[in-house]
Amino acid sequence: MTNRTLLFARLFLIGSLAMWGCANQGSPEGGPYDTEPPRLVSASPQMKATEVKDRRFVLHFDEYIKLSSEQDKIIVSPPQLQPARITANGKSVTIHLEDTLKKDVTYSFYFGDAISDNNEDNPLEDFGYLVSTGKHIDSMQLSGQVVDALTYEPVADLLVGAHYTSSLTDSTLSRELFPFVSKTNKMGHFTMRGLPDTTYQVFATKDNDRNYKYNEKSEGLAFNRTNYRTSLRDSMRTDTIRIDSIVRRDTLHRDSLVTYPHTYYFPNDIALRYSVPTQVREGVERHSRPDSLICRIEFLAEPKRIPRLRSLDRPMKADSTIYWATAKGRVVDYWLRDKELIAQDSVRFILTYPKTDSLMAVHEVTDTLTFLRPKVRTERKAKKGEVEKSPLHLAFSAAKGIQAETPKDSLVLTASRPLAPFRQEVIHLEATTDSVYKPLSFTLRQDSLDRLRYEVLFARAYGGKYRIRIDSAALQDLYGAPSDSVAFAQSVQEEKELGHLVVTLQGVKEHALVQLLDKSDAVLSVQLAHVASSPTTQKGTDSLATASELTDPMLETLLKQQRGNAQTASKLPDTTRLAPPDTVRPDTLLKVPVEQCQVSFRDLKPGDYYLRLIIDTDESGDFTPGDYPKQDPEEVYYCPTTFAIKKGFTTEERWDIHAVSPFSAKPEALRKTKPEEGKKKREDKNIEYYKRWGRKKK
Numbered sequence: 001m002t003n004r005t006l007l008f009a010r011l012f013l014i015g016s017l018a019m020w021g022c023a024n025q026g027s028p029e030g031g032p033y034d035t036e037p038p039r040l041v042s043a044s045p046q047m048k049a050t051e052v053k054d055r056r057f058v059l060h061f062d063e064y065i066k067l068s069s070e071q072d073k074i075i076v077s078p079p080q081l082q083p084a085r086i087t088a089n090g091k092s093v094t095i096h097l098e099d100t101l102k103k104d105v106t107y108s109f110y111f112g113d114a115i116s117d118n119n120e121d122n123p124l125e126d127f128g129y130l131v132s133t134g135k136h137i138d139s140m141q142l143s144g145q146v147v148d149a150l151t152y153e154p155v156a157d158l159l160v161g162a163h164y165t166s167s168l169t170d171s172t173l174s175r176e177l178f179p180f181v182s183k184t185n186k187m188g189h190f191t192m193r194g195l196p197d198t199t200y201q202v203f204a205t206k207d208n209d210r211n212y213k214y215n216e217k218s219e220g221l222a223f224n225r226t227n228y229r230t231s232l233r234d235s236m237r238t239d240t241i242r243i244d245s246i247v248r249r250d251t252l253h254r255d256s257l258v259t260y261p262h263t264y265y266f267p268n269d270i271a272l273r274y275s276v277p278t279q280v281r282e283g284v285e286r287h288s289r290p291d292s293l294i295c296r297i298e299f300l301a302e303p304k305r306i307p308r309l310r311s312l313d314r315p316m317k318a319d320s321t322i323y324w325a326t327a328k329g330r331v332v333d334y335w336l337r338d339k340e341l342i343a344q345d346s347v348r349f350i351l352t353y354p355k356t357d358s359l360m361a362v363h364e365v366t367d368t369l370t371f372l373r374p375k376v377r378t379e380r381k382a383k384k385g386e387v388e389k390s391p392l393h394l395a396f397s398a399a400k401g402i403q404a405e406t407p408k409d410s411l412v413l414t415a416s417r418p419l420a421p422f423r424q425e426v427i428h429l430e431a432t433t434d435s436v437y438k439p440l441s442f443t444l445r446q447d448s449l450d451r452l453r454y455e456v457l458f459a460r461a462y463g464g465k466y467r468i469r470i471d472s473a474a475l476q477d478l479y480g481a482p483s484d485s486v487a488f489a490q491s492v493q494e495e496k497e498l499g500h501l502v503v504t505l506q507g508v509k510e511h512a513l514v515q516l517l518d519k520s521d522a523v524l525s526v527q528l529a530h531v532a533s534s535p536t537t538q539k540g541t542d543s544l545a546t547a548s549e550l551t552d553p554m555l556e557t558l559l560k561q562q563r564g565n566a567q568t569a570s571k572l573p574d575t576t577r578l579a580p581p582d583t584v585r586p587d588t589l590l591k592v593p594v595e596q597c598q599v600s601f602r603d604l605k606p607g608d609y610y611l612r613l614i615i616d617t618d619e620s621g622d623f624t625p626g627d628y629p630k631q632d633p634e635e636v637y638y639c640p641t642t643f644a645i646k647k648g649f650t651t652e653e654r655w656d657i658h659a660v661s662p663f664s665a666k667p668e669a670l671r672k673t674k675p676e677e678g679k680k681k682r683e684d685k686n687i688e689y690y691k692r693w694g695r696k697k698k
Contacts, residue, residue, distance in 0.1 A: 037124040038065045038117050045131055048139075052131045055097040057109070059129060064091055064118040072157070075110040077181045077194060078102060079212040088115075095129075104134035108194035110182055126185075128193050140195040140230035144270025145188045145663070146204045146222045149633040150614075150623050151521060152666045154188030154673045155274045158222070159207040162192055162200040165227045170629040173203065173214040173221075181212060187675060199229045204272050214628070217279055221628050222272035230266065237262035271663050275625030275633045282362055283355040285330075289371040292342050293479075295323070295334040295349070297369070300356075302330050306449065309334055312348040312368070313341060324418045324478060326451040335418050337478060346372050392417050392477045394470060396488035402516070402524040405493050406603040411456040411468065413444075417477040418452065426474040429456065432465045440466065462495040498603045499645035503611065505529065505597040506656040510615050513622070514599045517610040521670045524609070528621070529597045606647045610667055611639040613657055638666040 038061040045052050067088040076084050082098035095109060108130055113123035130137060142162070146155050161178025182192040184204065192202075204222035205214045214221055238259045283300045290296055295309070306325045314322055322341065323334040334349075336342045352366045393416040399409045413427075424444050430437040442458040456468065467489045473482035505512070508529065516525040601609075614623050615635040626633035637657040645651055 034117065034120045035122060037122040038063050038115060039124075040127075040129075043129065048130050048132075048137045050132045050135055050137060052101070052107075052133050055101060057095040057129070057131065059093040059095075061091050061093075061115075065093065065115055065124075066118050067093065068114040068116070071114065073112040073114045073183065075108075075112075075159075075181055075183045077108040077110070077192070078105060078179055079177055079181050101133050104132075106130060106132045106134070106138035106194035106196075108180075108192075110191070110193065112183065112185055126191060128191070130194050132194075138194050138196045140197050140232065141191055141193050141265035141268075142195065142200065142202065142228055142230060142270060143189070143191040143265070143268045144202070144272065146184050146190065146272045146274050147188055147663065149222075149273035149275035149625060150636055152636070152638060152663065153671070154184070154186065155204075155222075156184055156186045156188065158184045158188075158190075158204040158274065159212070160184060160190045160192060160202065160204045161212065162195070162202050165199040165201055168201055173628070175213070177212040178203075187673065195230055197230050199227050201225070201227060202270055202272065204274055217277045217627070220274055220276035221626065222274035223626065223628055223632075224272055225632070226270075228267045228270060232266065233264045235262055235264055236260065273626070273633050273636075277625055277627040279360065281356040281360075282353070284351070284353060284367070284369075287369050287371065289347075289373055292373050293336055295336065295347065295369075295371040297332050297334070297351070299330045299332070299353070303327060303332065303449075306332055307351060307353050309349040309351055309369075311341070312350060313344070314338060324451075326418070327449040328452075335478065344373070346370055390417075390481060392419075392475070392481045392483045394475065394483050394486040396468060396486060398488075398490055402604065405491060406498060406605075407460045407462065407492060408603060409460060409490065409492065411458075411466075411488070411490060413454040413456060413470075415452045415454075415475075415477070415483075417479070417481070420476045420478055420480075422475050427456070427468065427470055429458065429466065429468045431461075437467065460492045462492055464492045466490045495603075496648045499606060499647055500650040501601045501604060501609065501643055501645060502650060502652045503599050503639075503643075504652075504654045505599065505613070506654065507658040508597055508613070508615075510617060511619055512597070513614040513616045515612045515614070516601050516604075517612055517670070519608060519610070519669055521610075521672070523612075525601055527599045527601070528616070529599060604645045606645055608669070609643045609645055610670060611641075611643070611655065613637045613639070635662075637662050638670070640665045640667055642667055642669065 040047070040059060041062050042060045044058045044060075045054070065088055067086065071086060074084075074086055076097070080097060080099045084098060085094075085096040087094050093115065101107075108128060111124070111127045111129075113125045113127075115127060116123040130139070132138070146158055146160065147153060148155055159178070160182045162180045163172055163176075163178065180192055180195055180200075182190045184190045190204075201223070203214065206219040207213075208216065208219050236259050238257055281300045285298045285300050287295070287297045297307075306327050308319065309323060309325075310319075311317065311322050317338070322338050323336055325332060325334050327333075336347070341347050348368060348370050350366060351369055352364060354362050355365045356362050395414050397412050397414065398404060403409055427442075427444065429440045429442045431440040432438075440458060442456050445455045445457055447453040447455070458466075460466070467487065469487040470483065470485060472485040474485075475483040477483075501516075503514075505514070512529045514527045514529060515523045516527075518524055613636070616622075616624075617634050618624050623636065624631070624634045639655050639657075640660050641653060641655070643651055643653065
């Protein structure tokens, strides 16, 4: 190596070491997170331009951007029959309208949060662009929120439309396009821009067919029949700049207030409740014959009674000798009893049933149904008329959830096949008395629809222990197959382990359903408060239906027999329709003056509970959604109080349903949709970054 080459090598090494030393003074990090969204720097035509002729618009931003893949978030108002083509390239967004421009109209392009920066995905929220084909810009706005009519949860991605009040009729929504539209975000909020200064009614719908109308009830609708007049107010707005959002090396050392001119647009508090009208279509969906014994019909809606089948093969025989019917939900099973019909490959019946036509009108129709027996591969073919005797299975079950292990518990016997008539004495129910099990009287009640279910009715005492059994072969099915043995044990907690809730209602003027909820917003129990003609008001625990107030004579007799053991008993409904053990049914039906109405929920397990009240206008026993223009959704109120139930105590509260706006009354613990925390998390990361940077500078 020559001296010249060696000299250059030494100089290169010294220079590299010097540069490394200068660059390694503070173990640099990648810098703070970018939390700022893109910013519009220019547009062609410019924002709020007038007398626009071109259908192409270009928006320029201060950084590279991208469009959300969900471009249905972008709303063009007036609505476009041909969807606009909207693309992003580099720092620009290009809009091309396919429809012809309308004269003297303000066009509003609402992007929501569809535009974000290319690196950190910071969305440009609530962004809109306005231009006009006329000589002036219609600059009015209206904004609000859409929530579910029952749960008050925000409803996202709804089309929000406004119609001029002056031209609105009952048929306008189905005949005419919304002249102005917007869309709800994840929190149900919407803002409609570019409106002329006048009066509107506002609606929101799913618009599944994207025709900018409400022409299908399945799309649902939010409405409130209020006329909204637009207005504005120029004022000053003050914001706070936090230290956390300022780079450490800046000279600002405390929070600062910044004031600037701002225009407030009204109305800005429109509140709409969205619901889907109940559309019950009646008719037969399908029919089948799963095996030789069962002819099955699945209806479109749950039947209120079991439809009659008339045999074409045995027209002179009584129905009871041909089949035995049971229903579960929308499915009705007809168990064949006639041996010749069982052996036939096909059986024919006439069925008369209600059917809904295309206009949603219900008519009775009569059809002939043919049930074909499936081909079963067996080594031995059954002889004609022979019935295969498969095992008969029995099972006991108790209530689940809030009623379990309380005096309101239930006990249900379920059979796998229809039972032949039997004596109740084959079922043995016993209760403990002084640690000794003794026979206990009960009543067996068969469900009027699901006839494979029988409820065992008896009064339960606090701290009581019960057991029930059926011996092997004690029962038989209709085909002679014997039952297996079955046993079940049940116990009730001591009263000191349970709590009670008594709430006095104020502001209720009509029939009201009061629902007890858990922290998941699920209904645990229901009470119904009626307007009463009697001036007498029951107070406190006296307002509860007790065992002596039961109207069923059969149950009252049973309670008298067990009064020595039972401290209190659950109220059993006077009906032959048994609710499944995992469904909710009213605890008590109270008839007290509504001005002093109390609802009481007894025998609650310790924990947090919530209340929701429904003004049951049509007295259907459930929430009824709206059906525009005939019917508004029934009023719903959440109690903002969390009821902490403790064992051994009665919690008494007072609830004025109008004390808090129903749109804000729902307890935070029940809310499923909450504001996004993405930006907050990014800011928190920057706080940590600045803390680390500051320590390293010391």
